[in-house]
Amino acid sequence: GAGVSQTPSNKVTEKGKYVELRCDPISGHTALYWYRQSLGQGPEFLIYFQGTGAADDSGLPNDRFFAVRPEGSVSTLKIQRTERGDSAVYLCASSLRQGAHPYNEQFFGPGTRLTVL
């Protein structure tokens, strides 16, 4: 009965390096979301997957950010040429299916705290 899991829990990297953050959604959840939470702010939407495809990537801040979900389950958020401003907690959430009302609850993982030195 596992919830959403994210690895690593903490990641420290140097400016300019490449990082990958992993999300394991709840089994059977077809919708997967990535959010980013900066210090003192609420989570901000990055990208949403329905199945294997990125249905909405309008929240990605620039082309250094990319995410994949090749088999419709695990997702990886990839950040190239990291910058100090990328430091934040990256949250992943999953839900049973998208968009239908009543609203399908998004279940969040504990997040990955990324620190770029």
Place this chain on the structure above:
Amino acid sequence: DQQVKQNSPSLSVQEGRISILNCDYTNSMFDYFLWYKKYPAEGPTFLISISSIKDKNEDGRFTVFLNKSAKHLSLHIVPSQPGDSAVYFCAASAKETSGSRLTFGEGTQLTVNP
């Protein structure tokens, strides 16, 4: 632009009293509103929600009120308990938005003193 705002970064109340957390929004397309609770080092957990067709939803000690004309919602917790101490996020969703992605406020740190 900040479409969902929580103007109080923190709130401190006495155990047993009522906690009232406030949230304002600007996007009239939002039709579903949620409150999430977050403890340190954990992800946000869903608390209570309300559809825009209602003005009140109650679940145990938690009640959410929605004033559409004022674009304002509030979360009432009564009686407050020390275990309620956490950061509370207001979030909103629009049916037309792909995937019902959530737009969050900045959060309010609630401290309930024994």
